[in-house]
Amino acid sequence: MKINGRAVEGEVEPRLLLADFIRDNAGLTGTHLGCEHGVCGACTVQLDGHPVRSCLIFAVQAHGHQVATVEGMAPSDSSLNTLQQAFHECHALQCGFCTPGILMTMDAFLREEPDPTPERIRSALGGNLCRCTGYQNIITAVRLAADRLNC
Amino acid sequence: MKTTADRIDPVAINGIGTSPLRKEDWPLVRGEGTFIADFKRPGLVHAFVVRSPLAHAQFPSIDCTATLAAPGVLDVITANELPDRGRPIPTRQFADEGSNRFLQRPLADGVVRYSGEPVAVVIADSRYRAEDAAELLDIDYERLDVVLDPDDAVAANAPLLRPDAGTNVAGHLLVEMGAIDEAFAEADLVIKETFRIQRHAAVPLETRGLLAEYDAETESITVWGAAKIPHVNRTILARLLGWSDESRVRLVELHVGGGFGARGEFYPEDFLIPFAAIRTGRPVAWVEDREENLRATNHSREQVHRVEMALKKDGTFLALKDSFINNTGAYVRTHGMTVPALSVSMLPGPYKWPAYRGEFRSVVTNKTPGGTYRSPGRFEINFVRERLIDIAAHRLGLDPVDIRRRNLIDRTSFPHDLGTLYDGHPVIYDSGDYELLLDKALPAFDYEGLERWRSEPAAGGIRRGLGIGFFVEKAGPAEREYARVELNDKGDVMVYTGAASVGQGVETVLAQICVSHLGLPYERVRVIHGDTALIPEGMGAFGSRATMLGGAAVMRASKQLRKRLLDAAAEELEAAPADLMLSPEGVSVVGAPARSVSLKTLLSTSAGVIIEEHRFVCDLLGFPYGIHVAAVEVDTASGAIRIHRYAVAYDIGRCVNPVLVAGQISGGFAQGIGGALLEEFSFDANGQPMSASFMDYLLPTSEEVPDLEVLITEDAPSPLNPLGVKGAGEGGTAGVGAAIANAVSDALGSEVTRLPLSPQRVVELAGE
The missing domain is CATH 1.10.150.120 ([2Fe-2S]-binding domain)
Known part of the structure; x- marks a missing residue:
C-alpha cells in the first residue's frame, strides 16, 4: 500500500489491524488507538481519500490502496498546513x-x-x-x- | 523608585495575563508526539494482564503449563512469583489505619474481588501472542456472594470482602460544628432528602501504558509512561520492590493523553511491568486496552447522601446534616479516603451555616476500585447541596437566586474558617467575594432574559427550566513544589519543574510565569518536567495545583535569577540594577544601549550558565469559587434534554493565560455534562460490568456539548502564594450536575434526586 505517497510493503497475519500496520510496520505513530472498537475516532486515517477507522480494518484490506495519515499533512518540517x-x-x-x-x-x-x-x-x-x-x-x-x- | 521588575512588560514578552500559542502543540498536531504506545526499546517484549472474569470468587491455584509452552511466551507471573506474594500498594493521600486493611496487592492471591482484577501477567514477543497464550491459563474459579450497592454493603449479614476485617466499612469520619440539635429545634422548615450520584470516571482518551527496562549492570530500572506524580510513584515502586535506594528507580513522563485524576496513580501494573522487566531482563511494554481501562482504572463518584436542612421561613439557613456512603469499590487505592473526605469537608459550600454535621462511611464492594475524578467529592456534594437549596426555595416560595444571596458568606469574613479538615489541612477559604461574583455573573449571562425565556410558551411537550449552582472549589496543596531556572550565555532559558503535564498546558503557563519575572522572551524558554533523573523532587499535577505551587516556585526562582544577573551587571556597568534592561544578548543601561555587557561575559565565570532553584511551600489550600447557570428544554415524551444556554463564572484569583483557563473550563464542563446526563458504570446482579466499551459507556460527543459562555474574574487573589493564583482546572466540572439537575427540576416541576438524567429517568420524572 502507499502511505502518504510512500510505498510500504509487508507480509502480515490476516488479523493484523491497519492501525497496527501503520504504527508498527510503517513506524507512523501519529495514528492513535483510543478504543479499538470504532467509537472514539482517534485512529481515523484516510483510505483513498475517505476517512476510515483504522482499528476496524485489517491491514490486508488496504492492500494496493492509498492511505493518508496525520504525518502527511504538513507541507514541510518547519510548517503546518x-x-x-x-x-x-x-x-x-x-x-x-x-x-x-x-x-x-x-x-x-x-x-x-x-x-x-x-x-x-x-x-x-x-x-x-x-x-x-x-x-x-x-x-x-x-x-x-x-x-x-x-x- | 522604579524596581527592576517595572522594566518588564508582560504583554510584550507573552507573560502573565496573555495567551501566547501553546508550547506543547507543534508535535501534537503533526503526529510527532510520543505517547507511551509510540515509545519502543530494542528487544522489546509485551505484557498482557490476565484479569478476573468474575466479581467475587476464590481460586485455589493457577495452572500456567500450557501458557508457558505457547509460542512466543517468555514468562508468566502469578502471586506465587511476587516477593511476599505481592506487597500491598500503599495510600499516598489521606491514609487511614482502618483502610489499610483493604489495600490492593498487585495480583489477586486466591480471591478476586472485582471483575477486572489482575490475576496473572503473560509476557510474550508480541501482544497478539501474549493474549493468545493467556487463553490457555487454567484457573478454576469458585463463585462467592457479591455485594454491589453501598447501602447493601453496610447491611447486617452483607457478604464481606474481607471476612478478617469483620466489616465492609473501610473508612469513617464525622465532623461537627455548632449546636446542631438546637438549630433543628428552632427551624420553621426541615427538608429531608436522599440523593444518589452514579459511578462514573475520568476515562482519559489515551489508556494507561508503561514500558520498563532493567539495567542489570547498574541494578536500576527505568519506567516510561509515568504521569501526574512521577516522584511520588518512584518512592512507592522502590518500596514495593524492596529497594532502599530509590535513585535506582527512574520514572519518565512522555506525552500524556489526559489525566483528570485517574491516570498516574500507582496501580497494580505500575509494579507488575517493572517487575516483569527485572525478571525477564527484557524491556517490557504494556498498553491497556479500552475494555481493561473501563474495568481496571479508577472509578469515582458513587455516593448516597441522606441530608437534612433546617431553615427559617425567610430562607435563612440554620443547619445542615448529612450522612453518606461512598462506594470505593473492591480495594482502597492510593487516594485513601480523599474523595469522601473532600465531600464531607466541603459540603457547606459558599454559605453561612450556624451548625453543620457531616459523616461518611466509605465501603468496599465488588466493583472496580475508586479514586479521584476532576472535582472529586465536590461534583457530588454540589449536586446534593444546590438541589437541597432549590427544594427549600420551592417549599418557601422563594426565588433560587435570592435564597442563595441571603446566605452567602459575607465578603468581610475572609479568610473564612469552615471548621472542617481535609487530610490534616484546615479548610479555610483563603479569599472571596461571593456576592460580587453573583452580581457580575447574572447580568453577564443575561439572567433576566433567561427568566423571560423560561416563562415563554414552548412547543408541545417541551418544558423550559432554569437552574443555578453556586460552589466553592479547591486548589492545591501537596505542600511544596520545586523549580530550577537556568539561563545560558546564548540567552536560552530552561525551566525544570516538579509539576507534571497531563495535557493541560503546564509548559506554556510556567514559561509565561518565568518570563514575567525574568524578563526574557517566551520563545526562549523551554520547560522540562516529568523525569526523576533530571528533577530532584516534585509533587506533580493534580488538584489544580500545578500553576499554584509549581508556578509560585518558578516565579521565585526566576526572580532570584534576574536579581543575581542584574546585580552582577550593575557592578560591571557601574549602574543601578533598576536602570538595567535584560535581553537575550545581555544587559544594557536603559537609555544608553551602548553601555552593555553580554551574557557571554556575565556568565564567563560560571561555565556559561546561571542557575537558581526554589522550593515553594504552602500548607493551605486555595479556594476558587464559581457559578453555573443552565437553561434547558426538556422533551417530556422522549426524555431528551436540550441545553439552550450554559454559562460558567469562575473566580480564580489571578489568570495566567485566559485562553487556557477558558479551555480548562470548557473541557471540564464537557465532562460535567457526561456526569450529569450520560456516563454511568452499571453492573449486573453478579457484578459483571455492563459498561466496558464506548458503546455502553457514553462519553459526550460534540453533539451533546453545547457552546459555553465563560466569565473569568480575578476579584479575590489568593494570599497563599505570590502570584495570587488559585488553580482553574476543576470549576468547569464542579457545578454541572447541580445546575443541570436544578434546571430540569424547574422544567418538570418535579425534584431530581439522582444522576445521571438519562432519557428514561427524565420520562419517569415527567410522569410524576
Whole structure:
C-alpha cells in the first residue's frame, strides 16, 4: 500500500489491524488507538481519500490502496498546513491524543464541504471523541481553516 | 523608585495575563508526539494482564503449563512469583489505619474481588501472542456472594470482602460544628432528602501504558509512561520492590493523553511491568486496552447522601446534616479516603451555616476500585447541596437566586474558617467575594432574559427550566513544589519543574510565569518536567495545583535569577540594577544601549550558565469559587434534554493565560455534562460490568456539548502564594450536575434526586 505517497510493503497475519500496520510496520505513530472498537475516532486515517477507522480494518484490506495519515499533512518540517495551524491558533487541542484522528476527519470533511456552518462542523465531528476540550475550540478552528482555504 | 521588575512588560514578552500559542502543540498536531504506545526499546517484549472474569470468587491455584509452552511466551507471573506474594500498594493521600486493611496487592492471591482484577501477567514477543497464550491459563474459579450497592454493603449479614476485617466499612469520619440539635429545634422548615450520584470516571482518551527496562549492570530500572506524580510513584515502586535506594528507580513522563485524576496513580501494573522487566531482563511494554481501562482504572463518584436542612421561613439557613456512603469499590487505592473526605469537608459550600454535621462511611464492594475524578467529592456534594437549596426555595416560595444571596458568606469574613479538615489541612477559604461574583455573573449571562425565556410558551411537550449552582472549589496543596531556572550565555532559558503535564498546558503557563519575572522572551524558554533523573523532587499535577505551587516556585526562582544577573551587571556597568534592561544578548543601561555587557561575559565565570532553584511551600489550600447557570428544554415524551444556554463564572484569583483557563473550563464542563446526563458504570446482579466499551459507556460527543459562555474574574487573589493564583482546572466540572439537575427540576416541576438524567429517568420524572 502507499502511505502518504510512500510505498510500504509487508507480509502480515490476516488479523493484523491497519492501525497496527501503520504504527508498527510503517513506524507512523501519529495514528492513535483510543478504543479499538470504532467509537472514539482517534485512529481515523484516510483510505483513498475517505476517512476510515483504522482499528476496524485489517491491514490486508488496504492492500494496493492509498492511505493518508496525520504525518502527511504538513507541507514541510518547519510548517503546518492550514487546518493544523488553525488548531494551534484556536487552542483546539489539549493533550493532543485525539487530534490526529480529528484532523484526518476534518480534512476530508472540508474537501467535501468547503464552507460548512458551525452546526455542520459540529455534526461532522460527532464521531470523534475528545475528552479535553469540550469541542468548541475545534469547531472554531475548522471554521477558521475553511475561511483561510476559501480565500 | 522604579524596581527592576517595572522594566518588564508582560504583554510584550507573552507573560502573565496573555495567551501566547501553546508550547506543547507543534508535535501534537503533526503526529510527532510520543505517547507511551509510540515509545519502543530494542528487544522489546509485551505484557498482557490476565484479569478476573468474575466479581467475587476464590481460586485455589493457577495452572500456567500450557501458557508457558505457547509460542512466543517468555514468562508468566502469578502471586506465587511476587516477593511476599505481592506487597500491598500503599495510600499516598489521606491514609487511614482502618483502610489499610483493604489495600490492593498487585495480583489477586486466591480471591478476586472485582471483575477486572489482575490475576496473572503473560509476557510474550508480541501482544497478539501474549493474549493468545493467556487463553490457555487454567484457573478454576469458585463463585462467592457479591455485594454491589453501598447501602447493601453496610447491611447486617452483607457478604464481606474481607471476612478478617469483620466489616465492609473501610473508612469513617464525622465532623461537627455548632449546636446542631438546637438549630433543628428552632427551624420553621426541615427538608429531608436522599440523593444518589452514579459511578462514573475520568476515562482519559489515551489508556494507561508503561514500558520498563532493567539495567542489570547498574541494578536500576527505568519506567516510561509515568504521569501526574512521577516522584511520588518512584518512592512507592522502590518500596514495593524492596529497594532502599530509590535513585535506582527512574520514572519518565512522555506525552500524556489526559489525566483528570485517574491516570498516574500507582496501580497494580505500575509494579507488575517493572517487575516483569527485572525478571525477564527484557524491556517490557504494556498498553491497556479500552475494555481493561473501563474495568481496571479508577472509578469515582458513587455516593448516597441522606441530608437534612433546617431553615427559617425567610430562607435563612440554620443547619445542615448529612450522612453518606461512598462506594470505593473492591480495594482502597492510593487516594485513601480523599474523595469522601473532600465531600464531607466541603459540603457547606459558599454559605453561612450556624451548625453543620457531616459523616461518611466509605465501603468496599465488588466493583472496580475508586479514586479521584476532576472535582472529586465536590461534583457530588454540589449536586446534593444546590438541589437541597432549590427544594427549600420551592417549599418557601422563594426565588433560587435570592435564597442563595441571603446566605452567602459575607465578603468581610475572609479568610473564612469552615471548621472542617481535609487530610490534616484546615479548610479555610483563603479569599472571596461571593456576592460580587453573583452580581457580575447574572447580568453577564443575561439572567433576566433567561427568566423571560423560561416563562415563554414552548412547543408541545417541551418544558423550559432554569437552574443555578453556586460552589466553592479547591486548589492545591501537596505542600511544596520545586523549580530550577537556568539561563545560558546564548540567552536560552530552561525551566525544570516538579509539576507534571497531563495535557493541560503546564509548559506554556510556567514559561509565561518565568518570563514575567525574568524578563526574557517566551520563545526562549523551554520547560522540562516529568523525569526523576533530571528533577530532584516534585509533587506533580493534580488538584489544580500545578500553576499554584509549581508556578509560585518558578516565579521565585526566576526572580532570584534576574536579581543575581542584574546585580552582577550593575557592578560591571557601574549602574543601578533598576536602570538595567535584560535581553537575550545581555544587559544594557536603559537609555544608553551602548553601555552593555553580554551574557557571554556575565556568565564567563560560571561555565556559561546561571542557575537558581526554589522550593515553594504552602500548607493551605486555595479556594476558587464559581457559578453555573443552565437553561434547558426538556422533551417530556422522549426524555431528551436540550441545553439552550450554559454559562460558567469562575473566580480564580489571578489568570495566567485566559485562553487556557477558558479551555480548562470548557473541557471540564464537557465532562460535567457526561456526569450529569450520560456516563454511568452499571453492573449486573453478579457484578459483571455492563459498561466496558464506548458503546455502553457514553462519553459526550460534540453533539451533546453545547457552546459555553465563560466569565473569568480575578476579584479575590489568593494570599497563599505570590502570584495570587488559585488553580482553574476543576470549576468547569464542579457545578454541572447541580445546575443541570436544578434546571430540569424547574422544567418538570418535579425534584431530581439522582444522576445521571438519562432519557428514561427524565420520562419517569415527567410522569410524576
